[in-house]
Amino acid sequence: MARRCYSDAPITGDQATLDGNEAHHLLHVLRATPGMAVTLFDGSGQEFDAEVVACKRSTVELAILESRLVDRELPQPLVLGVALPKGDRQRWIVEKSVELGVTxxxxxxxxxxxxxxxxxxxRYVIEASKQCGRNRLMEIAEPMRWSDWLTASDLLDEGTPTHRRWVAHPTGVRPTAAEFAQQLPTLLAIGPEGGLSDGEVEAATAAGWKAVGLGERILRIETAALGLAACLTIPQP
Known part of the structure; x- marks a missing residue:
C-alpha cells in the first residue's frame, strides 16, 4: 500500500510539491527516492496516486498520475463539544475522533x-487522517463557552434538518439501540474532569439538550466521548 501524505496546498494540476513536516517525513524517515509511490490527499475529498520525481533538501516533488473522489465520511455530521483534558489524553481524543469520523x-x-x-x-488531525484514510480533515473549532455552545445556531450546516443534542452525564438515560442507530445530525457534549456543574447541566436541559449515559460507572472524558461517538458511528449488526 502506498504511503499517504497530506498536501496543505490544493492539488489542481499534474504536479505537487510537499514541504514542511510531510517532506521531512518522506525524506528522512521513509528515505524517499524517485519512483516511490505515494497517495496524496489535500482535504478536498479526493485521493491522488502520485510518484516521487525529485527529492531536494527540504521539498519533495511528485507527479500526479490519477485522482479519484473517495468518500469515507459519515452519512450525517457529528459535532463533538468536549472540555479537552491536558497532555496525551487530549491527543488521544483527537486522533480517535478522526478515526471514528467525527466532523x-x-x-x-x-x-x-x-x-x-x-x-x-x-497536526494530530492530519496524522490520524493519514493513518485511517479520511480525505477530509476533521475541523478543530475555536474554544467556546458552555453557554454559547448550548444556544449556538451555526454548529451544523445551515438548513440541517431535525437533529439531536445530547450531553453526557452520569445520571443520564442510556440511549436505546434504535436511538443510536438513527442517522441524524448530532451535537454531543462531554464535560470536564470533575464533571459539569449542576447549573451547567440545568442550563443544558432547559435549552433542550438530552442527558445521556452509558451505564452505572463514572467515565473519564475520553471514555465518554469516544464510547458515545463509537455507538453513533459504528454500524450495528
Missing part, C-alpha cells in the same frame, strides 16, 4: 475545564 471538535470552556485549544491539534 468537528469544539473545545468547551466550562467552570471546571482546563485551558482549551492548542497549536498541535491540527
Amino acid at each position: 468537528r471538535i469544539v473545545p468547551l470552556v466550562t467552570e471546571r475545564s482546563e485551558k482549551q485549544g492548542g497549536d498541535k491539534l491540527g
Whole structure:
C-alpha cells in the first residue's frame, strides 16, 4: 500500500510539491527516492496516486498520475463539544475522533475545564487522517463557552434538518439501540474532569439538550466521548 501524505496546498494540476513536516517525513524517515509511490490527499475529498520525481533538501516533488473522489465520511455530521483534558489524553481524543469520523471538535470552556485549544491539534488531525484514510480533515473549532455552545445556531450546516443534542452525564438515560442507530445530525457534549456543574447541566436541559449515559460507572472524558461517538458511528449488526 502506498504511503499517504497530506498536501496543505490544493492539488489542481499534474504536479505537487510537499514541504514542511510531510517532506521531512518522506525524506528522512521513509528515505524517499524517485519512483516511490505515494497517495496524496489535500482535504478536498479526493485521493491522488502520485510518484516521487525529485527529492531536494527540504521539498519533495511528485507527479500526479490519477485522482479519484473517495468518500469515507459519515452519512450525517457529528459535532463533538468536549472540555479537552491536558497532555496525551487530549491527543488521544483527537486522533480517535478522526478515526471514528467525527466532523468537528469544539473545545468547551466550562467552570471546571482546563485551558482549551492548542497549536498541535491540527497536526494530530492530519496524522490520524493519514493513518485511517479520511480525505477530509476533521475541523478543530475555536474554544467556546458552555453557554454559547448550548444556544449556538451555526454548529451544523445551515438548513440541517431535525437533529439531536445530547450531553453526557452520569445520571443520564442510556440511549436505546434504535436511538443510536438513527442517522441524524448530532451535537454531543462531554464535560470536564470533575464533571459539569449542576447549573451547567440545568442550563443544558432547559435549552433542550438530552442527558445521556452509558451505564452505572463514572467515565473519564475520553471514555465518554469516544464510547458515545463509537455507538453513533459504528454500524450495528
